[in-house]
Amino acid sequence: MPRRTPRFVLAQLLLQVRVVSAVARRELQLRAAKGLFGLVGVFLEPLALIATFLALRIFLRGAGDGTYINIALWLAMGFVPFFMFADIAIKAIGGVEKNSELYFYRRLRPLDSLMGNALVLAQIFGFLLLLFVVGVSAWEWRFPIVDLGSVIFVFVGIALVGFGVGLTTLVLGKRLPVVAWVIQLFLRRILLWTSCIFFSISIVPDVFRPWILWNPIAHGVELLRMAVNPAYPAPGVSATYFWVWVIASLGVGLFIYGNNEELLFSVENPEAALADGDDG
Amino acid sequence: MPSLSPPQDLEPILDLRDASKVVVEGVNRTFPAFRNLSLKVYPGERLAVFGVNGAEARSLVACLSGVEPLDSGSLDQGGSVSWPMGTNDAFSGKLSGYVNARFAAEVYSQPGEIEADLQLIQELADIPETVYHKPFGDWPAALKDSLRLAVSLAFAFDVVTVARLAGWDHRAIHPRAVRIRECFEQRIDGRTLVVCANGQNGFALDYCERGLALVDGLVVYEGDPEICLELVKEEAKRQKQQRRQRINRRISSLVGVDDPDAADGDDELGDDLGDEGFADDSTSRSGGNGVLIVGAGSSGSQVPGHA
Numbered sequence: 001m002p003r004r005t006p007r008f009v010l011a012q013l014l015l016q017v018r019v020v021s022a023v024a025r026r027e028l029q030l031r032a033a034k035g036l037f038g039l040v041g042v043f044l045e046p047l048a049l050i051a052t053f054l055a056l057r058i059f060l061r062g063a064g065d066g067t068y069i070n071i072a073l074w075l076a077m078g079f080v081p082f083f084m085f086a087d088i089a090i091k092a093i094g095g096v097e098k099n100s101e102l103y104f105y106r107r108l109r110p111l112d113s114l115m116g117n118a119l120v121l122a123q124i125f126g127f128l129l130l131l132f133v134v135g136v137s138a139w140e141w142r143f144p145i146v147d148l149g150s151v152i153f154v155f156v157g158i159a160l161v162g163f164g165v166g167l168t169t170l171v172l173g174k175r176l177p178v179v180a181w182v183i184q185l186f187l188r189r190i191l192l193w194t195s196c197i198f199f200s201i202s203i204v205p206d207v208f209r210p211w212i213l214w215n216p217i218a219h220g221v222e223l224l225r226m227a228v229n230p231a232y233p234a235p236g237v238s239a240t241y242f243w244v245w246v247i248a249s250l251g252v253g254l255f256i257y258g259n260n261e262e263l264l265f266s267v268e269n270p271e272a273a274l275a276d277g278d279d280g
Numbered sequence: 281m282p283s284l285s286p287p288q289d290l291e292p293i294l295d296l297r298d299a300s301k302v303v304v305e306g307v308n309r310t311f312p313a314f315r316n317l318s319l320k321v322y323p324g325e326r327l328a329v330f331g332v333n334g335a336e337a338r339s340l341v342a343c344l345s346g347v348e349p350l351d352s353g354s355l356d357q358g359g360s361v362s363w364p365m366g367t368n369d370a371f372s373g374k375l376s377g378y379v380n381a382r383f384a385a386e387v388y389s390q391p392g393e394i395e396a397d398l399q400l401i402q403e404l405a406d407i408p409e410t411v412y413h414k415p416f417g418d419w420p421a422a423l424k425d426s427l428r429l430a431v432s433l434a435f436a437f438d439v440v441t442v443a444r445l446a447g448w449d450h451r452a453i454h455p456r457a458v459r460i461r462e463c464f465e466q467r468i469d470g471r472t473l474v475v476c477a478n479g480q481n482g483f484a485l486d487y488c489e490r491g492l493a494l495v496d497g498l499v500v501y502e503g504d505p506e507i508c509l510e511l512v513k514e515e516a517k518r519q520k521q522q523r524r525q526r527i528n529r530r531i532s533s534l535v536g537v538d539d540p541d542a543a544d545g546d547d548e549l550g551d552d553l554g555d556e557g558f559a560d561d562s563t564s565r566s567g568g569n570g571v572l573i574v575g576a577g578s579s580g581s582q583v584p585g586h587a
Contacts, residue, residue, distance in 0.1 A: 022386035033374040104370040
């Protein structure tokens with residue numbers, strides 16, 4: 001076994017970055033090849049979904065006065081990170097089987113493909129958020145974000161929570177399939193309504209606020225809006241709580257994955273599979 | 281059992297312990313590719329695996345390379361092991377050949393050598409530029425085989441495994457075949473080689489000095505590859521004979537001939553099974569009675585011991 005010198009560790013790290021980038025690029029090319037509109041379609045599909053929600057929200061509840069943030073940007077700051085989080089988590093849950101052909105290259109581990117998928121989703125949704133920022137900038141003729149650094153960090157943080165939750169669910173779901181099913185349902189249904197996408201945390205009455213603020217995505221979304229305008233009211237929102245969630249979900253996910261990686265490669269015994277088929 | 285004496289001072293680069301693997305054949309049949317097999321392959325060794333059934337040998341090579349998991353037992357790999365040369369399940373039919381090759385290069389090339397490796401792949405595969413950037417799934421089979429082989433040859437591994445070499449005759453003197461041979465010999469120079477001999481006996485005999493004969497999932501001989509080949513051929517002939525007799529008995533029972541041997545005169549039966557067709561024969565013909573029986577093999581032609 002090679003000695004773990006700093007040079008060796010750096011070389012391994014660079015190799016890891018190269019492999020994950022390659023997986024992300026392949027995933028993007030595959031999505032472009034499968035879709036009707038090629039590479040444009042990869043961005044159009046989530047954009048159409050978000051635009052539909054935006055239109056519905058504005059149609060049903062009006063555009064508001066936009067006191068703190070332009071309404072389109074305010075909504076985009078909720079929809080884009082939430083859908084990114086949900087997509088990353090759900091893709092991670094089903095990602096190993098979907099990408100099983102990649103493990104023909106033994107250098108690739110399931111974690112590489114999951115990281116590659118998460119990276120490409122973060123790139124797609126990051127690009128969409130950029131589109132909204134550029135659009136609003138052109139509309140208002142000023143750059144609407146006050147703290148760009150915080151926006152980038154919190155956005156990456158939300159992606160990491162999604163990755164951590166997906167990784168944990170993937171391994172637990174391999175042992176107990178019902179867990180994966182419940183979490184997927186939870187991600188799409190419950191979290192959509194408790195992540196401050198359609199409403200601001202400031203309009204939630206004090207007694208109900210704890211029912212929302214357990215959700216780290218609600219913190220992340222409101223932190224993003226606060227980064228756009230520091231005057232934006234977000235009572236109870238805590239950056240510390242959010243970052244503890246980021247570190248904990250990622251740490252737990254990697255720990256569980258590291259101890260169960262072989263489980264993800266396991267295949268059903270063909271004889272048992274055939275026997276099951278006969279029974280069915 | 282005769283065996284070549286392994287080098288005592290070396291650690292095996294492939295160490296298979298008490299391994300078993302069941303292979304699915306057709307819709308609802310399984311048979312053991314190998315059973316409780318322990319095998320050590322040492323650095324620099326060149327091993328050919330001969331199987332009466334091609335799937336046995338291919339499965340063992342795939343398991344040794346790590347692309348297929350074992351059902352039981354363990355495998356220790358003491359170095360980098362190639363995927364079975366000539367195959368590539370990671371290629372996506374939706375992506376172009378170039379993108380597939382580039383992905384392999386990004387995963388396996390040494391730092392800074394991606395472009396050089398891609399150039400080597402294109403040179404070895406000899407794919408027309410117009411085809412290279414089209415979806416791989418739309419390519420003619422011959423070009424697909426060329427690219428699979430070229431991508432396998434582009435990277436260096438400590439252990440080279442070979443499954444099925446389509447699109448290259450190692451004895452040919454065509455410039456491209458010679459270039460591939462040079463590249464292949466460079467890749468295996470001083471390294472370990474494991475070859476699935478079924479369907480490419482000549483290649484296995486030319487390159488390997490140690491053989492392994494698998495019959496019904498068990499190693500019956502380990503040593504000289506030529507003896508392995510003879511053993512496997514003998515066993516295949518014996519199994520074919522048994523199968524023929526079984527089919528003839530069945531034909532006799534169906535058409536009411538009392539003496540089964542009376543219908544045993546068709547020497548052509550089973551000769552169209554292909555060069556490694558010892559697994560199944562779904563179409564058989566009774567020449568003596570002029571009766572065409574389709575699917576006779578599916579009910580009664582299981583390879584002995586594979587039930």
